[in-house]
Amino acid sequence: MTFSKNRLFMALTLTLSSANAFAEGYKLFEQSVSSMGNAYAGRGAQISDASLVYSNPAALTRLTSLNGAQLSAGLNLINAKTNYRDASAQSANGQPVIGKTEGANSLTELVPFVFYADKVSDQLSWGIGFYVPFGLSSNYDNDFVGRYFADETAIQVLSLQPAIGYQLNEQWSVGVGVSINHAQGTLSKYKDHSGLCELGEATTNAMFGAAVYNDAYCNSHYEVAGDDVAFGYTFGIHGEPVAGTRLALTWHSAVRYTLQGDSVITNTPLTGANVAGNPNYLVVAPNLPAIDLTTGKLAANSRLTESSQLALTTPASAAFGLDQQISTALSLQLSIAWTQWSEFDSIDIVSNDPNPSISLNTQRPPNLNSQGYIGYIPQQWQNSWSAALGASYVYQPGLTLKAGAAFDENPIASEHKTARIPTDDRVWLTVGANWQLNQQLSIDMAYGYLFTGDVTVSEREYNVQDEPLYNSGYQGQYRNKGQLLAVQFNYMF
Numbered sequence: 001m002t003f004s005k006n007r008l009f010m011a012l013t014l015t016l017s018s019a020n021a022f023a024e025g026y027k028l029f030e031q032s033v034s035s036m037g038n039a040y041a042g043r044g045a046q047i048s049d050a051s052l053v054y055s056n057p058a059a060l061t062r063l064t065s066l067n068g069a070q071l072s073a074g075l076n077l078i079n080a081k082t083n084y085r086d087a088s089a090q091s092a093n094g095q096p097v098i099g100k101t102e103g104a105n106s107l108t109e110l111v112p113f114v115f116y117a118d119k120v121s122d123q124l125s126w127g128i129g130f131y132v133p134f135g136l137s138s139n140y141d142n143d144f145v146g147r148y149f150a151d152e153t154a155i156q157v158l159s160l161q162p163a164i165g166y167q168l169n170e171q172w173s174v175g176v177g178v179s180i181n182h183a184q185g186t187l188s189k190y191k192d193h194s195g196l197c198e199l200g201e202a203t204t205n206a207m208f209g210a211a212v213y214n215d216a217y218c219n220s221h222y223e224v225a226g227d228d229v230a231f232g233y234t235f236g237i238h239g240e241p242v243a244g245t246r247l248a249l250t251w252h253s254a255v256r257y258t259l260q261g262d263s264v265i266t267n268t269p270l271t272g273a274n275v276a277g278n279p280n281y282l283v284v285a286p287n288l289p290a291i292d293l294t295t296g297k298l299a300a301n302s303r304l305t306e307s308s309q310l311a312l313t314t315p316a317s318a319a320f321g322l323d324q325q326i327s328t329a330l331s332l333q334l335s336i337a338w339t340q341w342s343e344f345d346s347i348d349i350v351s352n353d354p355n356p357s358i359s360l361n362t363q364r365p366p367n368l369n370s371q372g373y374i375g376y377i378p379q380q381w382q383n384s385w386s387a388a389l390g391a392s393y394v395y396q397p398g399l400t401l402k403a404g405a406a407f408d409e410n411p412i413a414s415e416h417k418t419a420r421i422p423t424d425d426r427v428w429l430t431v432g433a434n435w436q437l438n439q440q441l442s443i444d445m446a447y448g449y450l451f452t453g454d455v456t457v458s459e460r461e462y463n464v465q466d467e468p469l470y471n472s473g474y475q476g477q478y479r480n481k482g483q484l485l486a487v488q489f490n491y492m493f
Helices: 057-067 194-206 215-221
Strands: 070-088 103-121 126-137 152-167 172-190 219-242 245-252 255-269 300-313 317-325 329-340 345-349 372-379 384-396 401-406 427-438 440-454 455-464 468-493
Touching: 057 070, 057 103, 057 152, 057 172, 057 219, 057 300, 126 219, 152 219, 172 255, 172 300, 172 440, 215 255, 215 300, 300 317, 372 455
Parallel strands: none
Antiparallel strands: 070 103, 070 468, 103 126, 126 152, 152 172, 172 219, 219 245, 219 255, 245 317, 255 300, 300 345, 317 329, 329 384, 345 372, 384 401, 401 427, 427 440, 440 468, 455 468
């Protein structure tokens, strides 16, 4: 019988949390509204606000020398929608799965951030920030035809980062930040127990020669959750080698987590091998469900729980930023970024329970075929690039208008696209503005629209040796779009 090949890593739950990712993979850029107006072009190079704590701590020296201490805080309102159509699925024994073949997942969420920066001396500055660098969330209807492959998926990473910047000379500064990161996740799907539900009552009863059909198998459900705390770092360089030309190089390290939590499965069939010698059950065959003599139905274990863990790495990234002054009113911005998504090779959910219950079966051939395994999905993501162009124009004193466009290369090869992350290359357009309300207070606002082309998903289940399992599968067509409206307040002390 088939068990889950799932991932433990995905969740999103902050009272103010994030929804659909607005960058390649599930990385979020929503830590600065001022940068969003330019589609994050020139980020880390522009001397903008205290969000430089995250984007480039080296630039803190320029910020605080110009403005002194500064507090920046904001909210991103994200509305994301994923439409699917022409969906179909097959159970482990090849039976067509009945369910909803078209629909949409829609989410509306808030992503907060807050940063503070100040100087210690003319050369040394410091700052601290709280933000959400990674996130993803989706939830299908219970009658989704692909429910044996995906139900709820979510990820959340919350980060607290102190940082310092040091001015080497009039042109160049360096900076470093250390982040404390809390990752938590949850994932679920409905269970396909060798197509027992799809076989139907009449066929099942005919196989066993009695009225033994148990519709609990149609509601069998798997869920896994876990969390961990880990550390990362940011390194940055900022320079203005020529007046009006600002450059930035930044490196955000990978962060490695071991998410610890529980795997829970409901309504699991009890096979003959599970209850051999128990007088309360009738064993038909070792590999077939036993019959519960108290009910006369196919036997099921209502709930199994097993402690488990997943090694998760959020990827390292490197970025170059340029902020070029064209005139006193006009400046242009450019960014190019690389993300090491190749770290995400597979999803391995492994038992760490001294008294296992689920992995006793899932680790065996012809299932996952590896000691202690509860879930496995090959990912084989690829490193990816993104680029952005932006412009800022001082329309009048105290009012700056912004616009930008960005392209994010998707790291997921076509053969590994799934119902949980059905994404492709993404294009998004943004506009924004900054108002200087008085000498101390300014406000940034920005709007962005994101879209992708059509995405084809064709999933299979695999054992740990990457060999296809069973006759189960899922196919569907997807299209994603999203809108982002954000506001940020900046206060100079």
